[in-house]
Amino acid sequence: MTTAADLVAVLKKELKAAQITYAELARALGMAESSVKRMLSKSEMSLSRIDAICRVLKLDFGEVARLVADARPMLSELTETQERAVVADKKLMLMAICVLSQWTFEQILDTYQLKETEGIKYLVQLDRIGIIELRPLNRYRLKLAKTFRWRPHGPVMHFFREHALKDYFSGGFNGPDEVLMLVHGAVSHAMAPMFMERLQRLAQDFSQQHMADQKLPEKSREGYTLLLAMRRWEFQAFTELRRN
DSSP, X not given: OOOHXXXXXHHHHHHXXXXXXXXXXXXXXXXXHHHHHHHHHHTOOOHHXXXXXXXXXXXXXXXXXXXXXXXXXXXXXXXXXXXXXXXXXXXXXXXXXXXXXXXXXXXXXXHSSOOHHHHHHXXXXXXXXXXXXXXXXXXXXXXXXXXXXXXXXXXXXXXXXXXXXXXXHTSOOOSTTOOOOOOOOOOOTTTHHHHHHXXXXXXXXXXXXXXXXXXXXXXXXXOOOOOXXXXXOOOHHXXXXXXX
């Protein structure tokens, strides 16, 4: 839920952006400047007063609420407990992957064998876990940062390694829009972080394109899974052949 402190912080920021001083706001509200300063510093004001400030800023309350939501810190990683809750139920994990892809509730129900009551139940669970903020009419706001990733050794990646990795790599990767590349080499310690940064940028580009293409007709889009990896590694059979 939106706290008074969050709301006032956004109002202050918008007043500053609009170059409206406390004295000017006080005149517009018919209050003393000292009263305005005290009201904003204590984060205590009525809904009618908030509405009046919104009118001064020429914003409606819905816009301010969205600004409050956008200003909140996003999660870049879930806790072990949160991830364990996700993998405990196959349908809940499916719902989690769908909301990460920003699917609408209607798209999820149209695509998968889920009843409406089930879908709502899982949205509520994702809200409790902290992945989304559930809104009216089964809409939601994702509470994860663009840099979000599953914990490297957490329950979700463990589930992926155990149940999905073999299935993923069993594909031929020979389609015109598919590729599997295995590149090995030794590079300097200074260059390795640069390659990591490029891989992260590619992942972000893929994610942003996915979001941009949501406006296209469904028949114009196809589901892809991009798997990026880079680690210090040598095939165990080769390591065993190394000289001491």
